[in-house]
Amino acid sequence: MEAKINKQAQTIDRLSAELDSLVSNPQSEEAKENSKLKYQISQLQKAIAEERTNLKPLEVEMSASILDSLVSLFTVAIAGAFPNVPFIKAAVNPTSPKQEKFGDYQCNSSMQIAGMLKDAGEKIAPRDVAKKILDNIPSNNLIKETTIAGPGFINVFMCQKYMVNRIGELNNLGVQYDKSKSRGRKVVVDYSSPNIAKEMHVGHLRSTIIGDSIANLFEAYGYEVLRINHVGDWGTQFGMLIAHLIDLFPDYDKNVPRISDLQKFYKESKKRFDDEEDFKKRAYENVVKLQSHDPAIHKAWQAICEVSRIEFQKVYDRLQITGLKEVGESFYQDKMNAVVDQLKKRDLLEFDDGRYIMWAPGIEIPLTVVKTGGGYTYDTSDLTALNYRVNEIKGDILIYVVDCGQELHFRQVFAAASKAGFYDAAQTRVEHAGFGVVLGEDKKKFKTRSGETVRLVDLLDEGIKRANDQLLERGREKELTAQEMKDAADAVAYGCIKYADLKSNRKNDYVFSFDQMLDIRGNTAAYLLYQLTRIRSVNRKVEGKITDEEISKIATSGQFDLADPREFKLAKTILRFHEILSQAQRDLLIHPICEWMYDLSNAFSQFYDKCYIIEKKDGKEEIKVGRLILASATASVMEAAFKILGIRTLHKM
Template sequence: MTSPVITLCSLRHIHQEKEAAELKKELEALENGSYVLKEEEMSEKSLKLMASNAKLAYQATHLQRALDAEQTTNFNDGMVNINQRLTEIFLHSISASFPGLKGKLPVSITLNQNEKFGDYQCNSAMPISGVLKAQGTKMAPRQIAELILKNLPSSDLIDSCNIAGPGFINIRLNVSFLKRALSDVLVHGVRTHHSKGECGKVVIDYSSPNIAKEMHVGHLRSTIIGDCIANLFEYFGHEVLRVNHVGDWGTQFGMLIAHLTDMFPNYKEESPPIGDLQAFYKQSKKRFDDDPEFKKRAYSCVVKLQSGDPDFINAWKLICDVSRKEFQVIYDRLGIVNLIERGESFYHNLMPPVIAEIEKQGYVVVEDGRKLVFPEGSQFPLTIVKSDGGFTYDTSDLACIKQRIFDESGANLIYVTDAGQAAHFKAIYSVARKMGWYDPQVTRVEHVAFGVVLGEDRKKFKTRSGETVRLAALLDEGRKRCEEKLKEKGRDKELTPEEFKAAQEAVAYGCIKYADLSHNRINDYVFSFDKMLEDRGNTAAYLLYAYTRIKSIARVAKVSREELKEAASSFYDDDGLPLEHAKELKLARFITRFPEVLQRVCDDLAPHTLCDYLYELATVYTEFYDVCYCVEKDRKTGDVVKIHKHRLLLCDATVAVMDQCFKILGIKPVHKM
């Protein structure tokens, strides 16, 4: 018989063995993380920790989801500026790869020179290698390119990248991004968001003819170029003030008023017949040059006018009114709207305080009774007060720039005149900066200069008898030439008289505008009706035809607008426009370049870049249309066998972008021609 002590001991032993096994199990569970605390074992603190842990895990999942969504571009701000987006992506990688180079290297993304290799390319590896070498680090461009690719953040824009040659990085766009981008254009229209973020107010000075003088082709250029740039800024979302800085305060008014009072002494009661202001101007100029007595009187008239004598102000207003009406006829024909007249006279009262301010700074030099300012870097001084105490063009432009900066709060000041005035504006801007009126880092002040209009003989544009060409006569001739052209094509038989007239005017004025805008503005350009009315090549005539043709495709295919709209929105809800054919993709890629092209036009204030794009768009479209049938018909019966709706929609997207281009260029497209 076992003793009770032994029994007790062995019972305890069994119990302890069981406990040890349990403890071992718990230890293992703790090690592999599967241990579950029993509620009664938990302290209050650990309960709280667990709760916040669960919350964090939930938030992390959400953040990850948001991050994933971020990778997929949304088009809330309109079309994506692809070049800019790629620049940001590469900049990110380059800063991460070479932290020491931060800010030292502008990253440039360009279109790929060879479509076969990619859509865009980044050539930064070579210059980075150069900078590193200068800092004493040797690294081959290819190695650098590899590192850039390694650190490249993922983006739904990019399909793939590869390194070529010494270190070029070829970038291929993601097709599914293109599909969605196109789809968005179809559903939401061609919208672009200004990359510069804030949209500062733009004050743009253009057209600006001189009262009582002929508005000449130089003013026509200013009107056309200025209007286009103003449209562009407006499209980008800026507030735009379009100012017509007419010459209405010069010394010419002295002789005009003196002549007016001589010829029509009762001009106050009876409106004088000075409809032909140019002839009137010439007569008074002749007297001014030939008759010293008259000249004296003319000077005293200017003084009286500028001192605000009511009779003289009335005579001045009379003359301005005649001119204004003449200018308006031209503006109406060209469709120039919202251009407000604010001539030199507007700044009359602002000039004396500006002169005083400049004097106070000690920048005025008095020479032979004249007050001069010598701008830095300019050979010639500005005359701000003449020896007779009168003000000049210089004085008015100084008062004007100050008014535009301070009263108008202009963030972008743009002046559109012929290149002959470049030195004048350079001097004005220089004085304005010296006076501390603006900081070029903050306020953009630019002279948009343009070259001279030449005749087909490459000499200054004149009539056969050597006179300056009257703008109204020029527009008349354009319309007549266009009428002949359209009749040659038998359009007068196809179109209603209203349609014919609309086509005739749209083509005539469109061609005149486009011929001007499509040349690099800095160069002189040859004015040739024959060239601008040609319906082949980079002309408005060609583009307007192309536009109406593309627009008619859906109509001819008898697919209704509603049907297309429906198709567009169902593609939108799906993966985007189904693009497959190489030419479909080429056209799609070209369309998505629109925002970056506009940005360039805006940076360089160079409308010809937009014209080049528009023309190339028409060309790329033709390439597509030639091989990708929108509608397939039975060869024998001519019955429609298949309609490719996504291709019709691609036509629509092309039309939408062309529409926007025309709008910015100030050209009115017609629906039938």
């Protein structure tokens, strides 16, 4: 019985998440008009309602995310107030800065419920709906007060005592992540994934940066995260690369070939392939030999992979990307036969002009599973990889951080895999987290002045140079040691490159601009890292005047208040941490974390300008301990957020 309820609860969660992402997906704003989407939404609502009716009574689920807790409280209240309404999840949002005087959060479900009641023939004004909802709010320690505004909005004011306790806890324990939902669950994140023997380009940089922070996010909440580098290390192009390698480096199996420029090597091979008949023939033979594991040819292939790997690793080392495990396309070679056999057995493949294709439900273009001549494709290897990740690795969540250009490919693969029974969407969350292309400041494809692809190492070098120049401009070499200067330049350069990417909605194209990303006055890592050093230095003001123990005692007892509106605002922003991260896990969008960090830093500045840590009263100094606690809580959540973004913080800069 318990297990059944759990499963239903999970189904509701999943459906709600699907619904939320349909409704909140910014790109689908116009598409909302789209009747297909509307239908989907109403079907989802119905499905949720059905699950709900089997699952009574609803229970309040309080969590570290204040928003999620409020949603739960209101959801329960609505179910209690209107047991016959086919139930929806309460719509609660934090109020915008302009509306803050009307409340901290707002629930606007009353109108919708009144509409649903009206459809069912019952007339009741939204404001009366709101009253009834409020009568049914379960007792809790979160809400201080509520008001009904306008046509039936419910404004929620947060309880200060609750906030004080949570801030005190942050001071004493640091950020705590609720791991109850992640226990024993695995997340597979496929990211970076460059191609062997080709230059790793800015697209792979995006994938690396975004993928790494998605992986960090799930890991923070206790999931077992597998970071998979699905490198393109297989395919017919290796035939020609191997032929060229054998000609140029006959001792390839003894010494790592010194190919300094793989791009050039690739181009040379291609040219010979196109021009020389004999070379072409050898290239084809190599493909066959590679597939049949001919030892010498296999070694040549490995040598080429090794050269690439060394190049990739340079980028990973500099960006401090760790834990990324290479499981490339070649890994699935021997597993593809079995998958194709299964598909054939289930009669899912269609013979079409020499090749085997597979139609996936709802998708106009079929997958090519077997090429004319028997070879496999990118579709085949991804179907196989998905099957492996679900059924061998036992992943519960699969995430593919790959450019939006491959959106159709992933829709095909996911739909086909589900049709083939490789996974059940009710059990396994499988998502393509796509991202847009990188543009230069001229809004054209990102290239060097001479039109070449930008080498990532060069790009990173330039970042370091610019960050260093900036530090010199600010005269920092007078304060910092040589090592501190180097650390600062590294952290600022890589931090800024990462942050600039992460702060824009990944689905959009993104303009790469060093000037913007390094601007110490803008919403950049440079600015935020600097803010963090300031926040951390607050303690210095009271050095020798109060001990950490005394501070933590006050934090524990909750004997401080948030009387000044700037203190209150800062506390409220700090406490949105888990709400923001919970949404990020739902949407796989990182930019709201950056927006929140910027808000947090602004809230801190406003607080710090007006709320003095030491106040003079009748000629006596009074230490405002609550303010110290607020500053330390700010630093804790900010550091935690930087960690998730994969950005190293500094003590001095």
